[in-house]
Amino acid sequence: MQYGDFFYPMPANEPVLNYAPGSPEKLALKKVLKQLKSEVADVPLYIGGEEVRTGKKTSIRPPHEHKHLLGNFHNGDAIHVKKAIDAALNAKEKWAGMPWENRANIFLKAADLLATKYRALIVATTMLGQSKNPYQAEIDAACELIDFLRFNVHFLSDIYRQQPVSGAGMNNRMEYRPLEGFVLAVSPFNFTAIGGNLPTSAAMCGNVVVWKPAHTQLYSAQVIMRVLKEAGLPDGVINLVIVDGPVLGEVCFEHPDFAGVHFTGSTGVFNHFWKTIGANMGKYKSYPRIVGETGGKDFVIAHSSADPDVVVTALARGAFEYQGQKCSAASRAYIPSNIAIEVKKKLVAMLKTMKMGSTEDFTNFINAVIDEKSFDKLEMYIKAAKKKGSGVKIIAGGNCDKSKGYFIEPTVIETTDPKYVTMCEELFGPVLTLYVYDENKYEETLALVDSTSPYALTGAIIAQDRYAVDLAVNHLRNCAGNFYINDKPTGAVVGQQPFGGARGSGTNDKAGSILNLYRWLSARTIKETFVPVTDYKYPFMLEK
Template identity: 50%
Template sequence: MLSVCKQTFSSNLQSNYRVATRCLGSVVPELKLNDFGIQNEPVLGYLKGSKERAELEKALQELSSKTEEVPIVIGDKEFRNNDVHYQVMPHNHKKQIAKFYYADKNLVNKAIDVATETQKKWDRTPFPERLRIWEKAASLMANEYRAKLNAATMLGQAKTIIQAEIDSAAELIDFFRINAYFLKEATKYQPISEDPRVTKNSMRYRGFDGFVAAISPFNFTAIGGNLAYTPALMGNAVLWKPSDTALLSNWVTFQICREAGVPPGVVNFVPADGPVFGDNITASPHLAGINFTGSVPTFSRLWKQVAQNIGMFRNFPRLIGECGGKNFHFIHPSADVESVVNGTIRSAFEFCGQKCSACSRMYVPESLWPQVKKGLLEKRSQLKIGDPTDVKSFTSAVIDNKAFDRIKSYIDHAKNSPNLEVIGGGKCDDSVGYFIEPTIVQSKDPLDKIMKEEIFGPVLSIFVYKDSQIKETLDIVANSTQFALTGAVFAQDENFLKQAIEDLKMTAGNFYVNDKSTGSVVGQQPFGGARMSGTNDKAGGPHYCLRWGNPQAIKETFVPLKDIEYPYMQQ
């Protein structure tokens, strides 16, 4: 693109110290991407006799009849060792659905080396080629592999049909398509060039000089895909540590992306023991970022390790984390009771309350409590808890024995505390699967630990407040937990809603008015919270993609500078 020319012109700003002949052309290629729009992936219905229902039933049969072997993948090589682990079905824990291996220290470091070298080449891959690959991956997810993704999520993470469809189909596809759209839109911004005959200013996005570690959770297949592949889209190379309890669905995602054309080494599939993985990535000078979803203690540990090693890194590592919440539904005396009841049942008990955004605490006025209590108990009693492949199941088992024991301990606390009463549910049975009944607890104390601590299970805690103490109760909602992820207020009183939006401004990164606290959609409600809920980088929004970009501003000057003096100095 370098060109020599003899274009002569006058420039008032530059005339006294620039030669009025443009000698060079721009060497920065103009980025021209085909424009395209986006829409969210439709959620399919899975009605009896439908094509998608038949395809899903076939995929469920195929995956449940075998134990999938999943290797460690670094670059274009697969690794297996003697550190063997199994993923089991949460609802039938005697059934193994995946056999996998933990990478040791040497393999983690090998993956770091491969990713660091691969990044240098991948970062030069033109954006149109990256967008083509991402669209191919999204198309494969939406069509050829939709049923397999959903079946792997249902069997491995005990999600019902609808919960799998909105996760491992619709949301995963949305992350790939909509983040590609955000990247395309970001490239449209170019800096001001006051006189492009003299100087041209441009902006381009690079990846980071090093590698990114993606550490993903069990509860959303889509989150795993987003954590690993959005940094890759922006030009980074990634070590992906999937959750042991989402191993199969994450492996299917990885295979799809390889088939779509993501080059070897751009994303490396590295199951590992958490501390082994964390200790080694934070000990590498090439660590450029950590993309994390999980617990506060784990993210805090990683943050501390990065801080302790800060002097040895080539970059200040970029840390993005989402760590859960103690999400609330606040009910005003003017609220529509039916909407409150239905929204709360869905938010608290779908997927066993294991969504980061699930409602875990509820505040109800005395005037509405009899109606709300009756409605909640009636709806709760109608819920079928069972095998996720049963179309009648509303929810299924919690993810593993550790989750079962943790959640049960809170229910036991409720049964034994004089301030708490279990008014619905409370039974736990792990003989076949890790089943816990949707449980409703009424608390006399709004500061009891069951109202403050994240449980991450099907336990809804309720405090009934006096109608005259709305302001005081809002203060409790705002200040009684360390989290600030999601929250909802239900009211028909618009003056109250205006007040609540301000009084609860810092309580939630995703705030809902007359809707449940769950259900954010990529591109519609960018997701994330502050305080100890995370860094609030808003997955599903344009801000998130830019956090994984490494922008470079370039100024090109085409006219030689012939003097060191400024015009006023020559008068």
């Protein structure tokens, strides 16, 4: 029985703690970091109500200190994926039938637990497991994840209240059902918040979920599961599996109850998912929802009217916060000739002030890249730039060292070729490539920006001339799903800048907005006629 129309108003964004010297949050965080470094975590799979430990362990080590053992995770196989699907489907009917206010309050409680009791833990595990400095971990693992949970409750509440018009003598209503089957959530290493959002946004809508986090995010992912369980999430609603991607796909994409995938990761993997799902369409009960946020080759273009200090700061933060391991990170920059010398000089000077090292030293701005595979790939591009010779040079950084951790120095490459490889390919690391253009060829350069990359995720225009801003907004309309004016192309906030891009960057379903939640719902229209007609004849037929 429903006893009221329960609505959840728009929340405020979670305040960002600053971890200033002597602050309570800094003292609490350092205490948890010390405790975690003294323990060895044992991370299981979560299937139904069971913590599954297979005994097939892989070590978890900080990317910035790979000799230290943080813990181990247990590897599963195809059998565990099948069990996770069964657990999800067994939980489905009861979960979908739970009144909305009870479903909603589980996620609101989880948000409050993350904001209080578990805040230091979720930040610390992100710092150690993913090599994020305290500020980057705070805005991600605490604030953004809390915001996803609270704002999604509001957005879904808003959807449920959207009802059709009813004519005379009838009532029309709309039901927003969960999808028929289970949803697969596949999340990346770089944002703990994405790891939390992909499964919970679908589950909030009444769906049941099989969740595969990146292996390099499992240290913080298991905290999310602990929080959800403490918040009252029923067993089987979200099941965390630890398996290799091909094993996951082979089981999930062959299953008749596969209802959709919520994905963030590489464009290549997403394309493979799409192709496999398409080939298996005859096996499914319904058309699966395919939602993905993938790669980016994000740009900053400065106009001749730009303030050089604004340009430099946007590049320094946009390209090198979290070692450039954001799908939104500035990776290519177009600098007009009239301010190029000043911009390069100030940027090089600024980078020299950036300290690099462990996340536990709060004075470090730069930490390690996620793993050896990423390190080797980035080093390859840097070495190639050093050997290139004419037209390509490294003007800042370029040093790489993996003896203690996977450290890539913030690196700036300058090229005279706007189609040089590092201007076109996604690197996903602290490497920025600059191209200096003729200040009188601004419009031609806008066309170059639009045509250089297959991606369309984020971008920024830096200009004081309002006509130049307007020109960029219009010319670059389709090459960035998130576009910034006089700012860096990173840092989207839930409820303020819904995030997602098109072209090779994904389906643009805008995480952090009402648009994303529609994808996890299946609407049913119900019309009830109060006094049914009893004769088939219409008035026009009465003519004699």
